[in-house]
Amino acid sequence: MAPTPSSAPAPAFDYAPAPESRAVVDIAPSYGLFIDGEFTDAADGKVFKTVSPSTEEVLSEVAEAGEADVDRAVKAARRAFEKWSALPGAERAKYLFRIARIIQERSRELAVLETLDNGKPIRETRDADLPLVAAHFFYYAGWADKLDHAGYGANPRPLGVAGQVIPWNFPLLMLAWKIAPALATGNTVVLKPAETTPLSALFFADICRQAGLPKGVVNIITGDGRAGAALTAHPDVNKVAFTGSTAVGKQIARTVAGTRKKLTLELGGKGANIVFDDAPIDQAVEGIVNGIFFNQGQVCCAGSRLLVQESIHDELLDSLKRRLTTLRLGDPLDKNTDIGAINSAEQLARITALADQGEAEGAERWSPACELPSSGYWFAPTLFTNVTQAHTVARDEIFGPVLSVLTFRTPDEAVAKANNTPYGLSAGIWTEKGSRILAVANKLRAGVIWSNTFNKFDPTSPFGGYKESGFGREGGRHGLEAYLDV
Amino acid sequence: MSERLSVLKTYKLYVGGKFPRSESGRVYEVTDAKGKWLANAPLSSRKDARDAVVAARKAFGGWSGATAYNRGQILYRIAEMLEGRRDQYVAEVADAEGLSKSKAAAQVDAAIDRWVWYAGWTDKIAQVVGGGNPVAGPFFNLSSPEPTGVVAVLAPQKSSFLGLVSVVAPVIATGNTAVVVASEKSPLPALSLGEVLATSDLPGGVVNVLSGRTAEIAAPLAAHQDVNAIDLAGADEELAKELEIAAADNLKRVLRPQPVDNADWSATPGTDRMTAFLETKTVWHPTGALGASGSSY
Numbered sequence: 001m002a003p004t005p006s007s008a009p010a011p012a013f014d015y016a017p018a019p020e021s022r023a024v025v026d027i028a029p030s031y032g033l034f035i036d037g038e039f040t041d042a043a044d045g046k047v048f049k050t051v052s053p054s055t056e057e058v059l060s061e062v063a064e065a066g067e068a069d070v071d072r073a074v075k076a077a078r079r080a081f082e083k084w085s086a087l088p089g090a091e092r093a094k095y096l097f098r099i100a101r102i103i104q105e106r107s108r109e110l111a112v113l114e115t116l117d118n119g120k121p122i123r124e125t126r127d128a129d130l131p132l133v134a135a136h137f138f139y140y141a142g143w144a145d146k147l148d149h150a151g152y153g154a155n156p157r158p159l160g161v162a163g164q165v166i167p168w169n170f171p172l173l174m175l176a177w178k179i180a181p182a183l184a185t186g187n188t189v190v191l192k193p194a195e196t197t198p199l200s201a202l203f204f205a206d207i208c209r210q211a212g213l214p215k216g217v218v219n220i221i222t223g224d225g226r227a228g229a230a231l232t233a234h235p236d237v238n239k240v241a242f243t244g245s246t247a248v249g250k251q252i253a254r255t256v257a258g259t260r261k262k263l264t265l266e267l268g269g270k271g272a273n274i275v276f277d278d279a280p281i282d283q284a285v286e287g288i289v290n291g292i293f294f295n296q297g298q299v300c301c302a303g304s305r306l307l308v309q310e311s312i313h314d315e316l317l318d319s320l321k322r323r324l325t326t327l328r329l330g331d332p333l334d335k336n337t338d339i340g341a342i343n344s345a346e347q348l349a350r351i352t353a354l355a356d357q358g359e360a361e362g363a364e365r366w367s368p369a370c371e372l373p374s375s376g377y378w379f380a381p382t383l384f385t386n387v388t389q390a391h392t393v394a395r396d397e398i399f400g401p402v403l404s405v406l407t408f409r410t411p412d413e414a415v416a417k418a419n420n421t422p423y424g425l426s427a428g429i430w431t432e433k434g435s436r437i438l439a440v441a442n443k444l445r446a447g448v449i450w451s452n453t454f455n456k457f458d459p460t461s462p463f464g465g466y467k468e469s470g471f472g473r474e475g476g477r478h479g480l481e482a483y484l485d486v
Numbered sequence: 487m488s489e490r491l492s493v494l495k496t497y498k499l500y501v502g503g504k505f506p507r508s509e510s511g512r513v514y515e516v517t518d519a520k521g522k523w524l525a526n527a528p529l530s531s532r533k534d535a536r537d538a539v540v541a542a543r544k545a546f547g548g549w550s551g552a553t554a555y556n557r558g559q560i561l562y563r564i565a566e567m568l569e570g571r572r573d574q575y576v577a578e579v580a581d582a583e584g585l586s587k588s589k590a591a592a593q594v595d596a597a598i599d600r601w602v603w604y605a606g607w608t609d610k611i612a613q614v615v616g617g618g619n620p621v622a623g624p625f626f627n628l629s630s631p632e633p634t635g636v637v638a639v640l641a642p643q644k645s646s647f648l649g650l651v652s653v654v655a656p657v658i659a660t661g662n663t664a665v666v667v668a669s670e671k672s673p674l675p676a677l678s679l680g681e682v683l684a685t686s687d688l689p690g691g692v693v694n695v696l697s698g699r700t701a702e703i704a705a706p707l708a709a710h711q712d713v714n715a716i717d718l719a720g721a722d723e724e725l726a727k728e729l730e731i732a733a734a735d736n737l738k739r740v741l742r743p744q745p746v747d748n749a750d751w752s753a754t755p756g757t758d759r760m761t762a763f764l765e766t767k768t769v770w771h772p773t774g775a776l777g778a779s780g781s782s783y
Contacts, residue, residue: 090599090754093606097562135555142558142606149614149757411776435774438626443776460554460609477613 015328018335020122025113027199030061033069033222034205036076037215043068048224050198053119054332054341054376062198065223070190070230073219077161077188078236080216085158085186089145096141096184098211103134106207110200114172115332117199119341119377120295122333132457133176136475139459140180143480147185150477152486158186159262159485160238165228165252166201167244168194168343169298169399174243175201177463177474179218185483187239190219192231194244196344198222229255237261239483243300246397246423246468264472264482266300266464268397269425272418273303273454274440276411277312279430283452285319288403291428291454293327293381296342297401300469301426303454305394307414310407317385317405324381325368339401342377351379351400358384358393363404389420397423411436415443424466428454447473497525497673499534499697500680502541503690509533514698516674519584527673530698532706535665538694539710542636542663545691550633550661554609561605561659563686568598571682575647575675582646582672596752597651603755604655611660611760619768626771631764633661634739635714638707640700642719646672648751650679653719656759658692665694665713667704667720673697701725708732715739715763739763 030047032039046064051057065073084092103110110133111125118125147156162182166174171193182189193201201220208218221227225248232240232252242252243266256263273291275284291303308316332340342348359365363384372378379400387394387404394404408414418427427446429437437451447465450456457463462478464470472482497516498505512529528534549557568575572594580590612631619627637657642649646669657664668676680695696703700720708716708729715738718726726743733740741762 090603094599094602097602097605138555138558138562139609142608142610144606145603145754146606146610149610151614415776433774435772438771439624439774439776442773460613477610 015336017331019331019333020112020115020126020335022112022116022333025109025116027060027113027116031063031198031202031222033063033065033073034202034218034220035069035073036079036219037209039205042066043072048195050117050196052116052376053196053343054373056375059116060199062202062222065192065221065227067230069221070227070234073190073221074161074163074231074234074236076216076219077190080214081160081188084188084214084217087186089147092184092186093141093144095211095213096137096144096180099207099213100134100137100141102207102210103130103137107131107134110172110203112333113203114200115340117197118168118171119332119343121337121340122335123337124295129170129173132459133172136173136176136459137180140184140479143181144184147480147484150480152481152484156185156484156486159483160187161236162187162189162239162241162483163231163234163237164189164191164241165231165244166191166193168197169295169300171197172200172204175204177243178241181474181479182239182241182483183217185480187483188217190221190231190237192221192223192228195222195224232256240264241472241482242266246470249470262482264464264474265470266472266474267468267470268399268423269300269302269465269469270305270395270397270421270423271301271303271426271428271446272305272307273428274307274408274414274418274430275309275312275316276429276431276433276436277309278432279452280432281312281316281319284316284430285323287428287430287452287454288320289323289327292403293339293401294455296339296379298343298347298399299455301448301455301463303426303428304398304403305418306403306405307408307417308405309414310409313407321366321368321383324383327368327381329370329378329380330373339381342379342400345377347399348377348379351398351402354393354396354398354400355382355402358387358391358402358404361391361393363387363391363393389417395421411440415440419443419445422468425464425469426450495525497527497677497697499528499530500677500683500693500695501534501538502544502694503684505680505684508698509537516672518581524581525674527677527697530696530703532702534696534698535703535706536710538665538696539636539707539712541691541694542665543712545689546635546663548689549658549663549692552661554612557659557661558605558608560687561601561608561655564682564688565598565601565605567682567686568594568601572598574678578675578678579647582669582675583644592752593645593648597648600648600651600755601655604659607656607757607760608659611757611764614757615761615764616766624773624775626773627768629766629768631660631761632767634763634765635662636712637662637664637763638704638710638713638716639664639666640704640716640718640720641666641668641676642749642751643669643671643700645749645751647675647679649719649749650676652751652755653717653759654693656755657717657763660760660764662715662763663692665696665707667700667707668695668697669720670698670700704729705732708738709735711736713738715741717741717762718743
């Protein structure tokens with residue numbers, strides 16, 4: 001670990017531990033698959049363990065779905081489809097409003113659960129994930145009886161059974177992004193949560209029970225990539241929605257080729273965060289930190305490339321480094337924690353390898369002085385300077401708390417560098433000049449542009465990528481299209 | 487043992503989140519369809535109307551400034567609270583409109599669902615009626631709906647509850663505040679609605695409910711310089727014309743009476759009752775030019 005820069009402020013005082021209570025959540029020793037309104041074992045009886053990434057403690061054992069289970073789940077969803085899609089929109093809406101309300105009621109429990117299973121700080125699950133989850137259901141609930149007004153013609157029809165595969169970085173939020181619009185438009189779903197974060201989706205199954213949702217409308221199958229592949233390949237699935245890596249997204253695109261399955265993909269990114277010389281430095285620093293260290297950088301729309309105008313490079317880096325020394329890494333359940341654990345040993349190994357490669361290729365590595373816990377998966381916030389566009393750390397999605405810093409002189413150069421990537425999910429622009437924001441935004445090939453802010457999400461706002469970051473939009477009126485036969 | 491004597495409710499106005507009597511001290515007799523006495527309702531005065539406008543104006547900044555999401559949550563909360571007091575409203579609507587229990591229940595159920603319908607509209611109406619405009623020049627150009635302000639609402643005369651909810655909910659969903667004149671003959675369900683509004687996190691003054699002679703209360707509202715719009719649903723043809731003339735003095739937005747009392751209030755509403763009380767604001771901003779920069783990839 002590099003020494004703390006001399007400009008680092010002396011800590012004024014130490015924080016006392018402020019752990020959120022685990023007592024609010026009751027995790028069962030084992031969970032089955034949620035198919036047709038019932039929890040059942042996998043056909044072949046297989047199970048796998050899910051661990052807390054911050055301690056490596058085994059949290060529970062969940063069923064590992066095989067092809068037979070996927071088939072059973074799809075059949076259940078198919079049986080439920082006829083009645084569910086025939087319900088008046090206003091009735092579907094009321095189910096979704098119920099779900100939204102129950103999520104609000106149980107949000108602390110779910111926040112703690114998500115922090116345990118994912119490793120992200122409770123401050124984020126409590127203040128970002130869970131409020132957004134509830135809001136997403138609330139928003140799409142309201143669309144269920146208003147589809148005639150959505151701009152897709154009168155009485156747009158659902159597609160049928162949606163097979164949905166989601167990642168581990170925002171387990172419950174990604175579930176909400178998938179299930180809420182699917183159900184609002186009259187589809188039924190089979191959803192597979194990520195292998196390392198199955199628990200919140202299983203708790204969601206219980207919320208469906210509390211809401212009285214008809215059986216088979218939502219089916220949750222846990223398992224690894226094979227279950228996901230079986231789901232996307234199932235011949236009776238009408239819609240495939242995937243959030244995850246670009247490599248898997250391409251594989252799914254090949255799988256559905258030649259079928260009538262509608263496909264939406266929300267994949268990787270290498271977002272550029274562009275800071276002009278007239279930007280308010282302190283706010284930009286906060287935005288940069290939020291852009292790359294939110295959720296340990298395990299965010300597809302992370303601002304992982306900092307493009308800073310050359311004239312303010314030194315000043316900005318100085319401020320940024322000073323700010324990084326104040327980040328608190330540790331127990332994700334501690335309310336003062338900024339940086340939690342990396343989600344899995346596998347992801348940690350990937351981040352470590354890419355960071356080492358960055359160093360080997362000649363970029364300059366820096367991290368604040370930062371003690372890592374002895375158990376669990378941890379990676380210190382890391383900056384790379386002297387990065388060129390040819391460096392791996394400037395090209396590959398690292399999906400971790402690693403920021404690559406590049407410079408530019410003119411707005412044109414900033415745009416050219418920002419667009420120099422196969423990805424196109426997000427970008428940030430920091431400047432006081434409104435016309436420059438809009439001019440640069442017009443030229444950026446990315447689906448979400450944040451100006452003088454970063455990582456803002458709202459159920460009303462469409463999200464999704466250009467180029468190899470995928471296609472289709474989630475959120476907003478646009479998000480309905482993915483689940484309508486239009 | 488003799489039968490227990492029930493406790494009667496004193497029906498009062500709902501203004502600024504409080505339940506005052508009419509400042510005039512007047513009441514009038516409200517009867518059921520068969521002429522049986524139900525209650526003495528406040529007979530509101532011009533002064534009550536003006537007080538209600540003051541309350542509605544005071545509430546406008548906060549309510550219109552609340553996020554659409556927040557307004558949606560509150561409208562949904564109103565539905566939740568109504569569901570819990572469903573029996574009370576079924577009884578009141580049955581008495582007020584001379585309906586059977588089951589017909590009255592259908593009215594109340596539809597009214598509850600109407601709040602849910604409009605709860606879902608709060609954060610969608612801007613996406614349906616607003617949007618970016620592709621002007622022929624280097625400008626960002628965005629049109630967004632905004633609430634017009636304080637809206638006077640003359641509730642339908644016959645549909646005392648479903649009709650009432652159908653005209654009030656769309657007004658406040660978009661961020662307006664309302665001064666509502668209840669059905670003259672059947673004001674009790676409207677006055678009771680105040681009890682639900684007061685316990686649903688709806689800020690005081692967003693909805694104000696007055697009872698009395700529609701013509702007497704509506705005249706000062708239609709002429710009021712601090713009222714931005716008026717919904718004439720509950721006015722007959724002659725009164726509606728008079729009020730529309732008065733409303734022209736400060737160019738209030740006027741929603742003319744539809745054939746309300748034959749209206750099918752149970753049909754799914756469109757967006758008309760919201761858009762009638764919305765302004766459209768268009769913002770321009772130069773986008774600047776970057777030359778031929780940017781990759782076309």
